[in-house]
Amino acid sequence: GNSVTQMEGPVTLSEEAFLTINCTYTATGYPSLFWYVQYPGEGLQLLLKATKADDKGSNKGFEATYRKETTSFHLEKGSVQVSDSAVYFCALRYNFNKFYFGSGTKLNVKP
Amino acid sequence: GAVVSQHPSRVICKSGTSVKIECRSLDFQATTMFWYRQFPKQSLMLMATSNEGSKATYEQGVEKDKFLINHASLTLSTLTVTSAHPEDSSFYICSAFLRLTGDTGELFFGEGSRLTVL
Numbered sequence A: 001g002n003s004v005t006q007m008e009g010p011v012t013l014s015e016e017a018f019l020t021i022n023c024t025y026t027a028t029g030y031p032s033l034f035w036y037v038q039y040p041g042e043g044l045q046l047l048l049k050a051t052k053a054d055d056k057g058s059n060k061g062f063e064a065t066y067r068k069e070t071t072s073f074h075l076e077k078g079s080v081q082v083s084d085s086a087v088y089f090c091a092l093r094y095n096f097n098k099f100y101f102g103s104g105t106k107l108n109v110k111p
Numbered sequence B: 001g002a003v004v005s006q007h008p009s010r011v012i013c014k015s016g017t018s019v020k021i022e023c024r025s026l027d028f029q030a031t032t033m034f035w036y037r038q039f040p041k042q043s044l045m046l047m048a049t050s051n052e053g054s055k056a057t058y059e060q061g062v063e064k065d066k067f068l069i070n071h072a073s074l075t076l077s078t079l080t081v082t083s084a085h086p087e088d089s090s091f092y093i094c095s096a097f098l099r100l101t102g103d104t105g106e107l108f109f110g111e112g113s114r115l116t117v118l
Helices: none
Strands: A003-006 A011-014 A019-021 A023-026 A032-038 A044-050 A056-059 A062-065 A075-077 A086-094 A098-101 A105-110 B004-007 B010-013 B019-025 B032-038 B044-051 B067-073 B076-081 B090-099 B105-109 B113-117
Touching: A003 A086, A003 A098, A011 A019, A019 A105, A023 A032, A023 A086, A032 A056, A032 A062, A044 A062, A044 B105, A098 B032, A098 B044, B004 B090, B010 B019, B019 B032, B019 B090, B019 B113, B032 B067, B032 B076, B044 B067, B076 B090
Parallel strands: A011 A105, B010 B113
Antiparallel strands: A003 A023, A019 A075, A032 A044, A032 A086, A044 A056, A056 A062, A062 A075, A086 A098, A086 A105, B004 B019, B019 B076, B032 B044, B032 B090, B067 B076, B090 B105, B090 B113
16 A cells, blocks of 8 residues: 655754755655755645656755655755754655655754 | 635534535536535544535545535525534535646635634
8 A cells, every 4th residue: 555654853953054854655656855944833835846756855954855766755954943843744646646755754853 | 826715714603503504616616515624633634525416425434414505606605504513613615626627627715714612
């Protein structure tokens, strides 16, 4: 079946630190992969996506590369800011319009 | 970008009453919308797929008689929590699928609705 596993949080970093949030997936076929971000009290917003192997999604300094060989889509950012504090969800899209989400990873960035 | 609006954002009700949550796609037509429930440790659980003009498809373990879903138009889906109990207290999030070209598309989320059942 399809599933998404991401590292448990919370992750606490100092401002300007390097961020990695791991995400691995299990899927039949070749799903599209996504990272969503949820700020406190809000719904989810699309952060970046990749639709095929070796694609790199990027947005707002965040990057993730679709690695088919390791079935991973790790999220990275070179220098985090306090405003990046949020919950990050890894997700895969299968069967045209159905999505599976990981459990979310809370990021706390301290000044 | 596309906007999905959810209402109300917060609702408090007494045990045994019913609560309706609306999800609207403001600038696009969505033949398919989804309802999720978010648990305290941030996990997002797909409850059901709402299809315009037909019955919703519920995920395993979700009571369809308790969580009534109606997708009456291409821009509106509603979730009604019937005879709510304290264990139904949660954050409910809807999303609408915007189909682009071919089989590609994007999912847009509402702001979420915090339900508290006393």
